[in-house]
Amino acid sequence: MNWDDLRFLLALGREGSLAAAARALGVDQTTVARRLRALEQALGGALFTRAGAAGWSPTAMGERVLARCTRIEADVAGLVHLAASERQAVQGRVRITTVDLLASAFLLPRLPALRRRHPALEIELVTANENRGVGRSETDIALRLARPGGGDLRIRRLVELGFACYRAAGTDAPDAWVAYDAGLSHTPEMRWLARQPGEAPRIVMRSNNAAVLAGAAAQGMGRALLPCCVGDAWPGLARDSGPQPVLVREVWMLLHRDARAHPRIAAAADWLAERFAEGAALLRNGTGAEALGYASLAGHGRASADGNP
Numbered sequence: 001m002n003w004d005d006l007r008f009l010l011a012l013g014r015e016g017s018l019a020a021a022a023r024a025l026g027v028d029q030t031t032v033a034r035r036l037r038a039l040e041q042a043l044g045g046a047l048f049t050r051a052g053a054a055g056w057s058p059t060a061m062g063e064r065v066l067a068r069c070t071r072i073e074a075d076v077a078g079l080v081h082l083a084a085s086e087r088q089a090v091q092g093r094v095r096i097t098t099v100d101l102l103a104s105a106f107l108l109p110r111l112p113a114l115r116r117r118h119p120a121l122e123i124e125l126v127t128a129n130e131n132r133g134v135g136r137s138e139t140d141i142a143l144r145l146a147r148p149g150g151g152d153l154r155i156r157r158l159v160e161l162g163f164a165c166y167r168a169a170g171t172d173a174p175d176a177w178v179a180y181d182a183g184l185s186h187t188p189e190m191r192w193l194a195r196q197p198g199e200a201p202r203i204v205m206r207s208n209n210a211a212v213l214a215g216a217a218a219q220g221m222g223r224a225l226l227p228c229c230v231g232d233a234w235p236g237l238a239r240d241s242g243p244q245p246v247l248v249r250e251v252w253m254l255l256h257r258d259a260r261a262h263p264r265i266a267a268a269a270d271w272l273a274e275r276f277a278e279g280a281a282l283l284r285n286g287t288g289a290e291a292l293g294y295a296s297l298a299g300h301g302r303a304s305a306d307g308n309p
C-alpha cells in the first residue's frame with residue numbers, strides 16, 4: 001500500500017466530492033479517483049460510494065479507515081512539529097577543541113554538513129595540544145588522543161588512529177629520523193621510536209607538526225613516523241613499514257556529564273560520532289585517505305602531531 005494514498009482518502013472524506021478534493025490537493029479529479037481505487041484494491045474493499053448530487057459517502061469500512069487515517073495524520077503532524085522544535089532548539093555556540101591534525105584534515109571538510117543540519121548552530125573549532133577543561137568555560141566537547149584519567153565526564157572511544165613509517169619515495173630508507181620535538185617526548189610515537197632495536201635513533205630534525213615532518217621526510221631528510229592517513233596521502237612519501245600500522249592510538253570524545261541536557265552540545269556530539277564512524281577504516285589504515293581530504297595537508301601544513309598526554 002502506498003501511504004501517500006491516505007492523503008487522497010482524507011481529502012475526499014472532508015470535501016465530499018472528487019472536484020473539491022482535487023482542488024484541496026492541487027491535482028485533477030482523475031488523480032483523486034485513481035488513488036482512491038488503488039487504496040481500495042490494497043485494502044480489499046470499497047471505501048466510498050457515489051451518493052448522487054450529495055457527493056461521495058464513506059462506507060462502513062471507509063468510516064473506520066478514515067478514523068484511523070485521521071489519527072495517523074495527527075501523529076505525522078506531531079512528528080513534523082517535534083522535528084521543527086528540535087531544529088530550533090539546536091542553536092547557539094558549541095566549542096570543540098582538538099589537535100590540528102583532526103581539526104584541519106578531518107573535521108573542517110565536514111563542518112558544512114553540520115551547518116546544513118543545524119543552521120542555527122555556531123561552531124567554534126579550537127586547535128590546542130594542551131588539555132582544556134571540559135564543561136567549564138574552556139570547551140564543550142574535546143577530542144583527544146588519550147583517555148582521560150578521571151573527572152566528571154562522559155567519555156566515548158571513537159576510532160583508532162594508525163601510524164606507520166615513511167620515507168621519500170624512490171629512495172632507500174635513510175638511517176636518520178625526523179621526529180617530534182622535546183615537548184612531545186612523552187607521546188606514544190616518541191616512545192615507540194625510542195624502543196627500536198639497535199643504537200639510539202639519530203634524529204636530524206624535530207618539529208611539533210606532523211605536516212612539517214611529512215614534508216621533511218618527502219625531501220629525503222629522514223624517515224618519519226606519521227599517521228597513516230597523512231603519510232599515505234602525502235605526495236612524495238612511501239610507506240616502508242608494511243601494510244599494517246606499527247602503532248595505534250585511540251581518539252576519545254569528552255563531554256561534561258550534564259552536557260547532553262543542552263541540545264546544541266548533544267547534536268554536535270552525535271554528529272561527530274557519526275562522522276568518525278564513517279571514517280574509521282581510513283583513520284586507522286590510511287589507504288585511500290585522499291577521500292578524506294588529507295592530501296590537502298601538503299599545501300598548508302596545518303596538521304600537528306598530537307600533544308595530548
